[in-house]
Amino acid sequence: MPSWHARSSDEVLASLKTDPRTGLTTEEARRRLSQFGPNELAARPRPAFWQMLLDQFRNFLVLLLIAAAIISLALGELEEAIAILAIVFLNATLGVIQERRAEEALAALKKMAAPGARVLRDGHRVTIPARELVPGDIVFLEAGNYVPADLRLIETVNLRIDEASLTGESVAVEKQADAVLPEETGLGDRINSAFMGTIVTYGRGKGVVTTTGMQTQLGRIAELIQTYEEEATPLQRRLDQLGRWLGTATLVICGIVFLETLLADTDVDLLFRAGPAAYFREYLSSVVELFMTAVSLAIAAVPEGL
Incomplete structure (x- = not known):
């Protein structure tokens, strides 16, 4: 860019092929609109609530806890099952709320976009919907206006713009159209430019549209909000690793304990003393009892807080 x-x-x-005295023609503006698209912040398709909720359960440890809760119910451990499920669903709810906040932030950015713009078309000043602005349009600014797109200013008269929405600077910036700045100049120091979503607080000016829609500085912020994925802290990564390791180790150890105890408790002599039917009834009873013991051990070993 x-x-x-x-x-x-x-x-x-000259680069934008625009005459500052007449602006773009209607035909040229229409051609550029089809080329660059509407001047608006695009939103990704909003996922359904159930889909966001389901995404929160795509985790090995969470699935293990849900399985533990189901088995606890089968064992009659109602309080244990309720406690596990409460923690799992609380975690899922917090995850959904966090995703909703990102959508609310995007909606707030959209409210900062100007509904209309005063431009020069075919040599006449006209008001058009801001979404129809294209690169090369000549835009007029005055106090109280939202800047409708990113502009390179070409005329300023005591023009001051509040850029707090972009830079956090609480003091309005005085603009100078004749300034030429180094390429590495930061966003907050570009006194010859005006940016979409900022507010004119004083004076008046005129600028040429350089970028529109998602290519503007405000559009870049909107893109970051939609694509941002929270990076796990080192502690969170360690806890995730611990949870996976602990879950796997618990299943392996409980399986070993179950098999070892089952083999140790097998009474082969019973097969000859009482017959096959009695032997297999006793054997099945031992299997169920040992399985319940192994499950109880697994539930106790997995900390719900992870």
Whole structure:
């Protein structure tokens, strides 16, 4: 993307093939709109609530805890099952809430977009929906206006713009159209530019649209909000590793304990003393009892907090 702030206003106008006295023609504006798309913040398809909730359960340890809760119910351990399920569903609810907050942040950004813009088309000043702005449009600004797209300013008269929504700077920035800045100039120091979603607090000015929609600085923030995935801290990564290791180790150890105890308790002499029917009844009873013991051990070994 060109560094518009590092060029003079004449160079920018020449690059965008725009006459500052007449602006774009209606036909050219229509062609550019089909090329660059509407000047609006695009949102990804919103996932259904059940899908977001289901995503929270795609975790080995969570599935292990759900299985433990089901087995606890089968064993009659109602309080244990309720406690496990409460923790699992609380964790899932918090995950869904966090995803919803990202959507709310995007909605807040959309509210910052201007509904309309005063532009120069075919040599006349006209008001058009802001979504129809295209690169090369000449836009007029005055106090109280939201900046409708990213602009390279070409005229300013005591123009001050509140850029707190982008930079966090609480003091309005005084703009100078004739400034040519180094390419590495930060966003908050680009005094020859105006950005979508910021507010004109004083004066007036005129600028040429350089970028629209998701290519603007505000659009980049919207893109980050939609694609951002929270990075786990070192502690969280260690806990996840511990949870997976502990879950796997618990299943292996409980399986070994179950098999070893089962083999040790097998009474082969009973087969000859009481016959096959009595032997297999006793054997089945031992299997069920040992299985319940192994499951209880597994439930106790897995900490719900992980």
